[in-house]
Amino acid sequence: MAVRSRDPVALSEAVLAGDRGALPRLLSVVEGGGEGAREVGRRVYAHGGRAYAVGLTGPPGAGKSTLTDRLIGLLRATGEDVAVLAVDPSSPYSGGALLGDRVRMMDHANDPGVFVRSMATRGHLGGLALAVPEMLRALDAAGFPNVLVETVGVGQSEVEIAGSADTTVVVLPPGSGDGVQANKAGLLEVADVFVINKADDPRAAQLHRDLEMMMDLSTWPDGWRPPVVRTVAVSGEGVADAWDAVSLHRRHLESDGLLDRRRDRRAVAELQRILAARIEQSARAQLAGPRFAGLVEDVTSRRLDPWTAADEVLRAAR
Amino acid sequence: MAVRSRDPVALSEAVLAGDRGALPRLLSVVEGGGEGAREVGRRVYAHGGRAYAVGLTGPPGAGKSTLTDRLIGLLRATGEDVAVLAVDPSSPYSGGALLGDRVRMMDHANDPGVFVRSMATRGHLGGLALAVPEMLRALDAAGFPNVLVETVGVGQSEVEIAGSADTTVVVLPPGSGDGVQANKAGLLEVADVFVINKADDPRAAQLHRDLEMMMDLSTWPDGWRPPVVRTVAVSGEGVADAWDAVSLHRRHLESDGLLDRRRDRRAVAELQRILAARIEQSARAQLAGPRFAGLVEDVTSRRLDPWTAADEVLRAAR
Numbered sequence: 001m002a003v004r005s006r007d008p009v010a011l012s013e014a015v016l017a018g019d020r021g022a023l024p025r026l027l028s029v030v031e032g033g034g035e036g037a038r039e040v041g042r043r044v045y046a047h048g049g050r051a052y053a054v055g056l057t058g059p060p061g062a063g064k065s066t067l068t069d070r071l072i073g074l075l076r077a078t079g080e081d082v083a084v085l086a087v088d089p090s091s092p093y094s095g096g097a098l099l100g101d102r103v104r105m106m107d108h109a110n111d112p113g114v115f116v117r118s119m120a121t122r123g124h125l126g127g128l129a130l131a132v133p134e135m136l137r138a139l140d141a142a143g144f145p146n147v148l149v150e151t152v153g154v155g156q157s158e159v160e161i162a163g164s165a166d167t168t169v170v171v172l173p174p175g176s177g178d179g180v181q182a183n184k185a186g187l188l189e190v191a192d193v194f195v196i197n198k199a200d201d202p203r204a205a206q207l208h209r210d211l212e213m214m215m216d217l218s219t220w221p222d223g224w225r226p227p228v229v230r231t232v233a234v235s236g237e238g239v240a241d242a243w244d245a246v247s248l249h250r251r252h253l254e255s256d257g258l259l260d261r262r263r264d265r266r267a268v269a270e271l272q273r274i275l276a277a278r279i280e281q282s283a284r285a286q287l288a289g290p291r292f293a294g295l296v297e298d299v300t301s302r303r304l305d306p307w308t309a310a311d312e313v314l315r316a317a318r
Numbered sequence: 319m320a321v322r323s324r325d326p327v328a329l330s331e332a333v334l335a336g337d338r339g340a341l342p343r344l345l346s347v348v349e350g351g352g353e354g355a356r357e358v359g360r361r362v363y364a365h366g367g368r369a370y371a372v373g374l375t376g377p378p379g380a381g382k383s384t385l386t387d388r389l390i391g392l393l394r395a396t397g398e399d400v401a402v403l404a405v406d407p408s409s410p411y412s413g414g415a416l417l418g419d420r421v422r423m424m425d426h427a428n429d430p431g432v433f434v435r436s437m438a439t440r441g442h443l444g445g446l447a448l449a450v451p452e453m454l455r456a457l458d459a460a461g462f463p464n465v466l467v468e469t470v471g472v473g474q475s476e477v478e479i480a481g482s483a484d485t486t487v488v489v490l491p492p493g494s495g496d497g498v499q500a501n502k503a504g505l506l507e508v509a510d511v512f513v514i515n516k517a518d519d520p521r522a523a524q525l526h527r528d529l530e531m532m533m534d535l536s537t538w539p540d541g542w543r544p545p546v547v548r549t550v551a552v553s554g555e556g557v558a559d560a561w562d563a564v565s566l567h568r569r570h571l572e573s574d575g576l577l578d579r580r581r582d583r584r585a586v587a588e589l590q591r592i593l594a595a596r597i598e599q600s601a602r603a604q605l606a607g608p609r610f611a612g613l614v615e616d617v618t619s620r621r622l623d624p625w626t627a628a629d630e631v632l633r634a635a636r
Contacts, residue, residue: 038625045623264618271617272605274628276598283593287586299589300582305363307356310592 008036012043015142020112023142027117030134041134044141049263051083051140054246055165057151057190062171063197066233067242068150072114074243075146081113083144085135087128087151087161115144130277133164133270163190164266166259167249169242171195172211174203188218191226193245199230199238224252287313326357333460334365338430341460345435348452359452362459367581369401369458372564373483375469375508380489381515382468384551385560390432392561393464399431401462403453405446405469405479433462448595451482451588481508482584484577485567487560489513490529492521506536509544511563517548517556542570604631 005011008029014022029036056064068084075082108114119128119135132149139147151161162168170191194211196204211228218225227245231238253259286292295312298304304312323329326347332340347354374382386402393400426432437446437453450467457465469479480486488509512529514522529546536543545563549556571577604610613630616622622630 041623041625046620048620267618267624268605268614271614271624271627272598272602274624275601275605275631276594278628278632279597279601280590280594283597284590287590287593296586296589300585302364302366305359306585306589306592307359309589310596313593314596 006036008039009043012040012141015138016044016047018143020115020142023115023138024117026138026142027135030138031119031131033131037134040138044137048137048140051136051144051147052167052250053136053140053147053149053165055149055151055162055168055190056171057162057168058171058195058197059173059176060152062173062176063233064150064152064171067171067195067197067231067239068148070233070236070239071148071243072108074239076111076113079113080146081144082146082148083115083139083142084117084148084150085132085139086116086118087132087149115139115142129160129164130270130273132161133266136164164270166253166262167192167246169193169195169246171197172207173198174201174207176207188214192224192249193242194226194228195242196228196230197233200232204230222258224249283313291316324354326354327361330358330361330459333456334362336461338433338460341433341456342435344456344460345453348456349437349449351449355452358456362455366455366458369454369462369465370485370568371454371458371465371467371483373467373469373480373486373508374489375480375486376489376513376515377491377494378470380491380494381551382470382489385489385513385515385549385557386466386468388551388554388557389466389561390426392557394429394431397431398464399462400464400466401433401457401460402435402466402468403450403457404434404436405450405467433457433460447478447482448588448591450479451584454482482588484571484580485510485564487511487513487564489515490525491516492519492525494525506532510542510567511560512544512546513560514546514548515551518550522548540576542567601631609634 006025006029008026011022011026011029015026026040030040031037056068058064065086068086072082072084108116117135117139119131136147136149147165149162149165162170168190170187170193172194174196196207196211198204208228208230215225227248229238229242229245231242233239250259253262287296292313295304295309299306299309324343324347326344329340329344329347333344344358348358349355374386376382383404386404390400390402426434435453435457437449454465454467465483467480467483480488486508488505488511490512492514514525514529516522526546526548533543545566547556547560547563549560551557568577571580605614610631613622613627617624617627
């Protein structure tokens with residue numbers, strides 16, 4: 001019997017029992033946050049860890065969506081189920097993303113082995129960084145062995161979201177050398193695989209050299225130097241190589257317990273982030289209340305500097 | 319007598335008394351954070367609010383440095399002193415920035431009316447968002463009536479830093495329509511003035527239309543719609559118009575107490591950010607300690623989901 005309600009308990013049980021029809025509503029509950037999301041989290045968390053999550057990030061125009069579509073095709077050809085979570089951290093509206101969803105879902109409308117879902121921020125990035133791991137766990141609970149997480153951008157926030165995957169693929173278009181320069185440290189920190197897409201562009205070779213040169217200056221304590229793969233996603237060229245690089249990285253992580261260590265670190269980081277968000281929320285609420293109105297006035301009138309004011313709030317809260 | 323020490327009290331007194339030779343060391347103390355920076359903050363905060371801070375942000379290659387240099391020239395021609403704080407949030411090293419400093423400072427080496435300083439993150443963006451307002455206050459205390467804050471990038475973090483100025487100028491190169499699309503909401507939130515630099519490029523007209531169209535869909539509760547100015551910074555074309563737009567915005571803010579309200583909001587936001595950072599720091603330290611080791615183990619072994627674990631930490635801390 002299909003679950004019709006938005007009850008988090010019923011939806012969680014249905015999805016855990018294999019009813020993917022309940023998945024869109026379960027994800028809406030998770031995305032909505034609050035007590036419903038917490039209830040889902042308590043139920044699905046223990047069942048997690050089976051899915052392998054691959055993050056894809058890169059600047060707008062890098063061709064991530066096309067590459068993702070090709071990867072779906074590749075996986076389906078080998079009979080593997082795949083779910084896609086498309087995240088747009090910079091858009092406060094989900095209109096465009098949802099339209100894209102529909103277009104992309106149409107290709108797979110009759111294929112229960114493919115599931116595509118978009119998320120957009122509602123103006124709160126901290127929230128997105130916390131929401132994505134929860135969404136991943138729900139897709140994991142639905143039994144998808146592969147989950148692709150697509151984010152737009154190479155800023156700090158996008159890179160953080162992509163970093164919540166097991167393997168992170170940074171997709172760059174030729175001619176994006178400046179952007180690479182600007183965010184070198186952030187890219188190197190998260191990239192497990194570099195893909196130069198639209199590699200039929202003559203500037204691809206230059207970008208390839210820039211990336212290798214940048215990596216020559218780095219060290220690889222885990223014994224993995226990100227390979228650079230060239231693809232032309234529109235024609236499908238190199239897409240299998242890109243997935244091979246992902247699989248190679250997965251096998252590397254699975255040896256020597258690296259994958260478990262990486263996931264443990266992520267779980268602890270998530271716990272820290274949740275704690276910080278909850279404490280921050282309560283600090284904001286306190287500051288907005290009558291108790292500290294005089295203190296805030298002291299700061300805006302320059303009688304008290306904000307660091308000393310923060311000390312006073314912390315002392316009072318103790 | 320020139321101050322030779324790195325003592326925050328002596329340096330603060332010297333700079334407040336007009337000794338700009340002590341400014342580089344004062345800024346180093348502020349950048350270093352910790353108790354030294356707190357001491358400086360306590361001493362200079364009351365003397366703040368005289369400088370007018372103009373933020374300039376935009377993608378790499380937009381020509382912000384050239385525009386900044388032109389603005390320095392413009393201000394010096396009218397006899398006004400100006401300080402520049404160049405922030406590179408994505409670079410963990412300050413080597414490149416410092417080199418740029420030296421080159422740029424050379425032009426003004428014998429001009430005590432110009433001061434240029436670079437900052438780069440040391441891998442911690444939250445820290446930079448907190449350090450920039452403190453650096454601004456130190457430059458303010460040194461008596462610079464104009465402070466230009468230059469940040470690279472149009473990501474969330476760069477935009478946040480630029481937003482700590484009184485007037486924020488978003489500098490875009492022609493052909494950056496995609497980037498504008500990707501970060502529409504963030505740009506509109508902070509831009510008081512748009513500058514299309516390298517406007518001799520034929521694509522400048524298209525970007526101009528895109529920006530106006532984007533703004534047509536917005537509302538302006540404060541009665542200010544960001545003007546779009548075209549410049550060719552290398553030749554100096556349009557630079558005076560850009561500064562006129564900044565001055566017009568300043569006069570707009572100064573009427574009706576808008577500037578004071580904006581600065582008050584910034585002070586409260588800074589206080590919230592400081593509180594959140596300090597609380598987060600202590601939450602991290604607690605989690606790393608022996609008290610919650612079992613709880614962390616429960617999370618990594620999937621016996622307990624991270625949200626429920628966070629509840630337990632908060633309960634124990636109460």
